[in-house]
Amino acid sequence: MSARPANPHLASEIISATAAIVEERGPEGVTMREVARRIGYSPTSIYLHFANKDELLDQTVNRAYEWFADEIESRQTGTSAVERIRQGAHAYLAWGLANPGMYRLMFEWGYLGDISPDAIFARRRSWRRNRQIVELGIEQGVFDRSLDSAVATDVMWVAMHGLTSLAISGRMYGNPNMVAADEVDRRAHALADALADGWLADWTATSPL
Amino acid sequence: MSARPANPHLASEIISATAAIVEERGPEGVTMREVARRIGYSPTSIYLHFANKDELLDQTVNRAYEWFADEIESRQTGTSAVERIRQGAHAYLAWGLANPGMYRLMFEWGYLGDISPDAIFARRRSWRRNRQIVELGIEQGVFDRSLDSAVATDVMWVAMHGLTSLAISGRMYGNPNMVAADEVDRRAHALADALADGWLADWTATSPL
DNA sequence: CGTCATTGTAAACGGTGTTAAGTTTCGGAA
DNA sequence: TTCCGAAACTTAACACCGTTTACAATGACG
Numbered sequence: 001m002s003a004r005p006a007n008p009h010l011a012s013e014i015i016s017a018t019a020a021i022v023e024e025r026g027p028e029g030v031t032m033r034e035v036a037r038r039i040g041y042s043p044t045s046i047y048l049h050f051a052n053k054d055e056l057l058d059q060t061v062n063r064a065y066e067w068f069a070d071e072i073e074s075r076q077t078g079t080s081a082v083e084r085i086r087q088g089a090h091a092y093l094a095w096g097l098a099n100p101g102m103y104r105l106m107f108e109w110g111y112l113g114d115i116s117p118d119a120i121f122a123r124r125r126s127w128r129r130n131r132q133i134v135e136l137g138i139e140q141g142v143f144d145r146s147l148d149s150a151v152a153t154d155v156m157w158v159a160m161h162g163l164t165s166l167a168i169s170g171r172m173y174g175n176p177n178m179v180a181a182d183e184v185d186r187r188a189h190a191l192a193d194a195l196a197d198g199w200l201a202d203w204t205a206t207s208p209l
Numbered sequence: 210m211s212a213r214p215a216n217p218h219l220a221s222e223i224i225s226a227t228a229a230i231v232e233e234r235g236p237e238g239v240t241m242r243e244v245a246r247r248i249g250y251s252p253t254s255i256y257l258h259f260a261n262k263d264e265l266l267d268q269t270v271n272r273a274y275e276w277f278a279d280e281i282e283s284r285q286t287g288t289s290a291v292e293r294i295r296q297g298a299h300a301y302l303a304w305g306l307a308n309p310g311m312y313r314l315m316f317e318w319g320y321l322g323d324i325s326p327d328a329i330f331a332r333r334r335s336w337r338r339n340r341q342i343v344e345l346g347i348e349q350g351v352f353d354r355s356l357d358s359a360v361a362t363d364v365m366w367v368a369m370h371g372l373t374s375l376a377i378s379g380r381m382y383g384n385p386n387m388v389a390a391d392e393v394d395r396r397a398h399a400l401a402d403a404l405a406d407g408w409l410a411d412w413t414a415t416s417p418l
Numbered sequence: 419c420g421t422c423a424t425t426g427t428a429a430a431c432g433g434t435g436t437t438a439a440g441t442t443t444c445g446g447a448a
Numbered sequence: 449t450t451c452c453g454a455a456a457c458t459t460a461a462c463a464c465c466g467t468t469t470a471c472a473a474t475g476a477c478g
Binding site for chain 2: 464465466467468
C-alpha cells in the first residue's frame with residue numbers, strides 16, 4: 001500500500017488554494033506554480049492528484065457549483081412560487097457579484113468540449129429545482145396552465161445569467177474605474193426586480209382556478 | 210517622415226489575422242507569435258503598431274463591435290417596433306452563434322479595468338438604438354406609456370446576452386459532443402421568440418391611444 | 419553622398435504547463 | 449533487524465508564452 005504517509009487532505013487543499021486564487025486574481029490568475037506555492041509543495045506534486053490544470057479547474061468548478069446551488073436554495077425561504085422566484089433571482093445575482101472570479105470560471109471559461117459530464121450534471125441541478133418552482137406556481141393557480149415550465153425556466157436562467165455576466169464584467173454599468181461597485185450592485189438588483197416583475201406579469205393566470 | 214516605406218495596411222492586416230485566430234481557436238488561442246506567423250513578420254514587428262497584446266485585442270474587438278452593430282441594424286428592416294425587436298433578437302443571437310470566439314472576446318474577456326473607453330462607447334451604440342426602438346413602440350401606442358424605456362432596453366440586452374452566452378458555451382443545451390450545433394441553434398432561436406413574446410405581452414398598452 | 423529616422427529582426431528574460439528522471443521516506447516481509 | 453520496493457516528492461528540463469533590448473537594413477532628404 002502506501003509506503004510513505006501522504007497528506008490525505010492534499011487534493012482538497014489544492015482545490016481550496018485554486019478557488020482562493022480564482023477569487024483573488026480571476027481564472028486567468030491560476031498557475032500551477034502559484035497553487036504549489038500556497039500549499040507548500042512543488043508544482044509537480046499537484047500532478048499526483050490531478051492529471052493536468054484543466055482537471056484541477058474542473059474539480060474546483062464542480063465544488064463551486066454545489067456551493068452555488070446550496071446558497072441559492074437556502075435563500076428561497078418563501079412558501080409561494082412568486083416569492084421563491086424573486087428570492088432566487090436576487091440570490092443568483094448576489095452570489096455572482098460576491099464571487100465574480102468563480103462565476104466567470106463556472107459559466108464563461110474554456111472551450112465547449114472541455115466541460116465534464118459531472119459539471120453539466122451539477123449545473124442542471126439548479127435548473128430542475130427552478131422548473132419545480134414554476135410548476136408549483138402552476139399548481140398554485142398563480143401561473144397560467146398553458147405555461148411551458150421548461151421554456152419559462154430557460155427564460156429565467158438566461159436573463160439572470162445575462163444580468164450577472166454583464167454586471168460582473170463591467171460592460172453593463174461601466175467598469176469599477178467609472179462606477180462604484182455598490183452602485184453596480186444597486187442597479188443590477190433593481191433590474192433583477194424588473195425581470196421578476198415581468199415574468200410574474202407575463203405568466204399570471206388570467207382566471208384563477 | 211518615413212524613411213523606409215512600410216506596408217500601410219499592416220496594422221489592419223494584424224487585426225484581421227487576430228480576428229481569424231479568435232474565430233478558429235478562441236480568444237485564448239491568440240498568441241503574438243501566431244499572429245506574426247500569419248502576417249509573415251516577426252513577433253516584434255507587431256509592437257511597432259500596438260503597444261501590447263491587450264491593445265491589439267482591444268482594437269480587434271472595437272472593429273468587431275462595429276461589424277456586430279451594423280449587422281443587427283441591417284436585419285431590422287421592419288417598420289413597426291414590434292417587428293424590429295423580434296428581428297433584433299434573432300440577429301443578435303445569430304451573430305453570436307456564427308462568431309462565438311469573437312462574441313466571447315467582446316463580452317466575456319479580460320478584467321474589469323481592461324475595457325477601453327472606446328470599447329464602452331462602441332458597445333453603447335446598440336443599446337441606444339434599441340432604446341429608440343422601445344420609445345418608437347411607445348409613440349406608436351403599442352407599448353404602455355408608463356414603460357421605462359431604459360429598463361426595458363436593459364431587460365432585452367441581458368436576456369439576449371444570457372441566451373447567446375449560454376448557447377455558445379455549451380452550458381445550456383449541452384456541448385457539441387452531446388448535441389448537434391444546428392439543434393442548439395434551433396432551440397436557442399425558439400427561446401429568442403419566447404423572450405420576444407414575453408416582452409411584447411408585458412409592455413403592450415392595455416388601451417391603445 | 420552621407421545622415422539618420424524608420425522598419426524590421428534575432429536573441430534573450432522571466433514567466434507558463436508539463437514531463438522525465440532522480441531522491442527521499444517508510445510499511446512490511448525476510 | 450535489515451533492507452526491498454513502492455509511494456511521495458523534488459529538481460531540472462522542454463517548448464511555449466509576452467515582452468524588451470540591441471542591432472541591422474533601408475531609403476528619403478539635406
